[in-house]
Amino acid sequence: MPAGRLAETLKFVVAGGFGVGKTTLIGAVSEIEPLRTEETLTQASAQIDSLHGVESKTTTTVTLDFGRITFPGLEVLLFGTPGQDRFVAFWDHLISGAHGAVVLVDTRRLEDSFHAVSYFEHSDVPFVVAANVFEGAPRYPEDDIARALRLPLGIPVISCDARDENSAAGVLIDLARHAHSTALTASAV
16 A cells, blocks of 8 residues: 555454354454453343353453454454443444444354344444354345345345355455445435
C-alpha cells in the first residue's frame, strides 16, 4: 500500500447461541492470536446455561472474542459475541458501527438460534446465517435451514466448518458480498 494511504476497515460481528462455534470461527481465520474472554463453566452456571447438545463444553465467552484479518488496503475486525441470553444486552455495544454480522447456528439445536436471528432482523446490520457442520450433526439444504429459521427472503444461508480456515473465510467473503449488496440497494432507494 502506498505511503500515506489508509486502509479501509470493516467491522464484522460473529453472533449466535451458546456453543455454536463463534470463538472457533474467529480463531480459524484471525491472523493475530485472537483475544478471547473465556472462563471455565461452573456448577452455578449449569443452572443457567443448558449444556444440552454441548455436554463436552468446558469454557464459555463472557465478554467478546476479537480477531483481525488484513488484505492490501483492507482490514477486517472480527468481534464475537457471548452466546448466553443473559449477555445479549452487551450485543448492542458490539454491533455499534458493524458493517455486517454472521449468525452462526448449530443444526442440532436450531431453536437456540431464533433469538440471534430475531436480534439481527430488528437491527440495521446486514447478516448472513452460517450453519456450522458439527461431526454427527444432520446436514440440511440451506433452503430448509432458511425455512426452519423463518428467514426473510434475501438472507443468505451458508454451510461451513468453523474449524476450517478456508470455510470460515468463505463465510466472511459471502458476508462482505451481502453487506455490499445491501448497502447498494439502500443507497438506490
